Amino acid sequence: MSTHKRIARAIIPRALRSFLKRLAIQTGLMEDPARMDAPLEYPFLGPMQAPTLRPNYRWGILAAARMAQSLGLPAISVVEFGVAGGNGLVEMESLAREAAQRSGVRIDVYGFDTGTGLPKPVDYRDLPQMWREGFYGMDVDALKARLSSAQLLLGEVSDTVPEFIKSAPAPIGFIAFDMDLYSSTVAAFQLFEDALELVLPRVVCYFDDIIGFSHSDFTGERLAISEFNQRHAKRKLSKMYGLQKFLKRTDPWLDMMYLFHAFEHPLYGEPDGWHTLSELPLVDSSSR
């Protein structure tokens, strides 16, 4: 059960709870659980109504599950790079369960972290004015006790990512990048440099550390992205455009969503379910 549900149960009497639930469904604040098995259609306006502290994770996971569904793939992986205390990973696990139920696609969840907080920033590209070695430690036992299926891969990502690749996981469909440092993000990008079986043709990516006072195109995650794009002609990371319009909301995370494009992926040209309009017939002038 998610944290907000646990808090609500603790403070709201049972009788009032069911009244408030009905009210929330009627006013559109909460999705009707009876509609949970409705077909998954972009941009997921219905599922996006349900409360969560991580709407960015929910949208990314739903989009990845929908893509896998269109491509006829039975399973995908979703990843959080940078776990810290574990609030994101715990929520990711619950959102993956929800998306798996809706899509029929199995969703394996992985969290990567040193387990001991941030490594030492290497140089100015790691934004040492903001980050210090040891920030964001983890209570490993407490987090493991809260997780039911997500796998925690502890250690330096430069070591754990190659091991993860060797384990031949289901293709990756969504990644939340939240390791703060340029050097760590570059190491995580090994996932995009490897064999194409490792990924869906397009991977939804959320970058947590690309906005704010100290961030720039020349440091941190933004630098890692632009250097990756310079190194590759047929693999690119691009911002997703127009999410505000399609999702009918203005949250800052909509500007932090990217798509990794693997142009040479054998499934790159297969329909992914986003575009369904195939006819634009001439409108009868009398109906105008």
Ligand SMILES: C[S@@+](CC[C@H](N)C(=O)[O-])C[C@H]1O[C@@H](n2cnc3c(N)ncnc32)[C@H](O)[C@@H]1O
């Ligand atoms: C800001 S915290 C993550 C917060 C988390 N995503 C959340 O939403 O609560 C950044 C984490 O990245 C991890 N990290 C940074 N560089 C790393 C590296 N090279 N290898 C493994 N973990 C790393 C740190 O241990 C730290 O816990």
